[in-house]
Amino acid sequence: MSNPLSHINAAGEANMVDVSDKQVTQRSAIAEGYIYMSAAALSAVIEQTNAKGDVLATARIAGIQAAKQTSQLIPLCHPLALTKVSVDFAIEAEQSRIRIEALCKLAGKTGVEMEALTACSVAALTLFDMCKAADPAMRIDGIRVLSKEGGKTGHWQA
Amino acid sequence: MSNPLSHINAAGEANMVDVSDKQVTQRSAIAEGYIYMSAAALSAVIEQTNAKGDVLATARIAGIQAAKQTSQLIPLCHPLALTKVSVDFAIEAEQSRIRIEALCKLAGKTGVEMEALTACSVAALTLFDMCKAADPAMRIDGIRVLSKEGGKTGHWQA
Amino acid sequence: MSNPLSHINAAGEANMVDVSDKQVTQRSAIAEGYIYMSAAALSAVIEQTNAKGDVLATARIAGIQAAKQTSQLIPLCHPLALTKVSVDFAIEAEQSRIRIEALCKLAGKTGVEMEALTACSVAALTLFDMCKAADPAMRIDGIRVLSKEGGKTGHWQA
Amino acid sequence: MSNPLSHINAAGEANMVDVSDKQVTQRSAIAEGYIYMSAAALSAVIEQTNAKGDVLATARIAGIQAAKQTSQLIPLCHPLALTKVSVDFAIEAEQSRIRIEALCKLAGKTGVEMEALTACSVAALTLFDMCKAADPAMRIDGIRVLSKEGGKTGHWQA
Amino acid sequence: MSNPLSHINAAGEANMVDVSDKQVTQRSAIAEGYIYMSAAALSAVIEQTNAKGDVLATARIAGIQAAKQTSQLIPLCHPLALTKVSVDFAIEAEQSRIRIEALCKLAGKTGVEMEALTACSVAALTLFDMCKAADPAMRIDGIRVLSKEGGKTGHWQA
């Protein structure tokens, strides 16, 4: 039976998968995540956002920058020349949370879901950093891949 | 009323808080997080871990390295000379998840909870990367601060 | 006569100045710079800024992040744990330019003017990047130190 | 009317332009910049350079290294696998300045003028760092693109 | 006669070689290196490794990560999108040393021997760091290229 952990070889050693012979195809991935915070903290974000403050812009830039650094953060990720990164936010006041969605694209040999997940995670951490004086008990939740396209497996949807 | 978002100034602009006049004190923070995966993926991790493969070691190193890069990832974080970082894992098979706990310490002017949260997040992303061939539908959840010590506010517990 | 280039030793070799025995004092530096652009490009920035778009926020974050990376960019700079960085913009429509001002602070052994200059430069480059489709002939000008405080030389003003 | 700021979307949000469908073509860009300094500081540089000291070599290496880090410094720049970077200096004693010229090349989907501008800026900052003991009032000026080749727009000259 | 130092131009200036017109071919390189240590230190590594501790895993991850950062460490190296990196260890107790072997692969325009050498060097440094309390007099030796494939020169063997 084949090893289900593709990055670990038969000897149990960490292993950067060889993608030398894979085809260059158009690839994309969408990931999402949430940060839950108190009503007071969320009100402060909403007020800032209505006043067009930099809260969401700062988190968006942090997420985009992080996507480009994924291979430096995650040891077995390949360095990739991303052709597109975007990070979007939706304030969902009833659930006391902010939703984060990240899209990454690439013409390359391996998928970009780790880049999209990294963008979501770092955007969430940046929101945490800016709101932690208002609510130190926030929680980052539900970081996952929504869909991916390209490569041998083609379309995948959560 | 004072602005509850300390990193945003009166004009709504992102702002690295001035800690020049804060005291240097011993500080520490503990954060946790979880990655949920299918029984099959978790079995693969358990089998690898029992066989002493590199799965958890790889995620641990990634988390420690990320803690040291926090100020490059999160725009308004101060650069800090961490004196201690550790990352620990507990496989919780009944809940189909792996628990991650990170501890950071510093003798400095500002808290280290963002560093602990970043360590947890990147350790979780690294586990995701290694297990995604076995289960692309994993979910990173419950990233939060458990406790922090030091500074003007002293002890805080979730 | 002593060598006026402090980073070059008697043999002409590049040299990171030894600050081991210098006192830790409160230090700060303010730098400024300008980017000149066509009326059309500046109008687009003004319109975006009035509509509270992310143009200036993006350049501000880039400048703050760059200040923290100064010692990685400039070979003979010491790594410094900045305690404060801010970047501000003023749109000066009559002169067809945007003014950038950066402030850095540190309790440390060496000055922070290179950090403030780096923040200005990278903020200007980021504005260039965002406006280059509107005007590829922009010019970054007048990057210099306005004032610095702290250390043996005390107050210095341009 | 289309938005003249290509990196800002209709909602005013920062946006990494999607280059997935652009052609890979040979691209190059040349940028220039100047650093003005006192006669005394410039004399020190000339003397060092005549004595074949490391002043210009240090600034050259810093500029080349910075070109390769452009996408980490400028938030909306794509990561690019540059095929050539060079940085040249001309000491222009009559104008009390050093001229910097940077060339970048790439076979890729997007232009390299930001890389050339970044190389010029960081080379200038490095000269500033090495000469600041001799003249703290230096000024970096005239950073701009001289020409670019490749892509849909073809040849552009300042 | 042509200059045998390809990265230095006719004026003696450091120079990133222009690979714009080179063919994209499959390339690979294998490098090796050794760290010599006292019998006591090597015993500790062996004991740890038998107990499946993280010693070799930590050095392996450090080597893989370093390969991906080669162009940021070595000024005239081109940024490369490596398709494969692996790092292996052999404990050679009779010679009181650990052997390190690194393999890098790329479909690209320039060779990857610097990446393989960097992986070996940083893996060796990481072993040094972990063992230095047991033996501060260790020695890293014999870092060299064993073989390379691809490009105009084709196969090369040490």
Place this chain on the structure above:
Amino acid sequence: MSNPLSHINAAGEANMVDVSDKQVTQRSAIAEGYIYMSAAALSAVIEQTNAKGDVLATARIAGIQAAKQTSQLIPLCHPLALTKVSVDFAIEAEQSRIRIEALCKLAGKTGVEMEALTACSVAALTLFDMCKAADPAMRIDGIRVLSKEGGKTGHWQA
């Protein structure tokens, strides 16, 4: 008996040593290393160096920059604010080699020998990169600590 590998805990896990309670003292370390090359390659370096080309300057800058990045390269190293780094070369033609010596200094809680070793290694790799067209069979050898000062152990000499 205590574990001789200080970075590995009782469970065999990689571990960043806690230096929170250590004293801040003046620390320094000197490391050396060698690169051996063919007579032809060494002649090219000598000729370049006599002509005051950038060969050694480039390697020196690379070594200095690498010392500052040590904690990003070596997973369990603490981030340190080095107060001094220098890298020197001696061409030893009779032994067909170049000797590299690096000095690092710090007022801090932990030693700087890893920083000095990293500076030597990356300076050697940079020389390798520049000379590899002249001699692909070079060998980096004898990287070790010569002496260190400061901290609880005081003076140590190889």
